[in-house]
Amino acid sequence: MPDAHASVLQHHFETLQQQKESSSLGMWVFIAQEVLFFGGLFATYTVYRAMYHDAFAAASHHLNVTLGAANTAVLICSSLTMAMAVHAAALGRRKQIVAWLLSTVLLGAIFLGVKVVEYREKWELHLIPGPSFSAHALHLEGDAASHAQIYYSLYFAMTGLHALHMIIGIPIILGLAVFAWKGRYGPEWSTPVEMTGLYWHFVDIVWIFLFPFLYLIH
DSSP states (O other): OGGGGOTTOOTTOSSHHHHHHHHHHHHHHHHHHHHHHHHHHHHHHHHHHHHTHHHHHHHHTTSOHHHHHHHHHHHHHHHHHHHHHHHHHHHTOHHHHHHHHHHHHHHHHHHHHHHHHHHHHHHHTTOSSSTTOOOGGGTOOHHHHHHHHHHHHHHHHHHHHHHHHHHHHHHHHHHHHHHHHTTOOBTTBOHHHHHHHHHHHHHHHHHHHHHHHHHOOO
């Protein structure tokens, strides 16, 4: 059988199709546990937001909605470029795979750069949870100030974890671009690009939920 002699076929699989199905199952299981992980954070955020709505709203108003919206658009575009990379890989178009993958990396880097700008702003306003936290910029005092610190704790935990997933994803995509340039992916085998695409789309979807949850509180 041709599949049995394919250089990308691992020894514990009989065919490339079987290998692809196993990879898909593994990625979906991974995404499922990630949904549970982020779901716990979203649930925690929802409970505290219901309890301390006014303080959360005041804290949220110091987020830069314009930058957040711009980053949302950037990530949506990165999902498109990743999808195009998967499509090009399935057709074996080497240069297009590389171009789309590098475009995805560029957009991901832009997103992270914007987050650095946002984090720096919070640092300058002393809105980083901890001993130096100050609610002066929020015009809050007493319990309301403590509740605002809970908001920023969740903000940094959720956006930081999301950013970590992107930081992990970018070098993986760069590695795929190197292999793509060497002609490794084509109609017979493009599973690594497809699986990374699923991962990247998941990361983008998480942000689409994070943006309204964190930035658009009224």
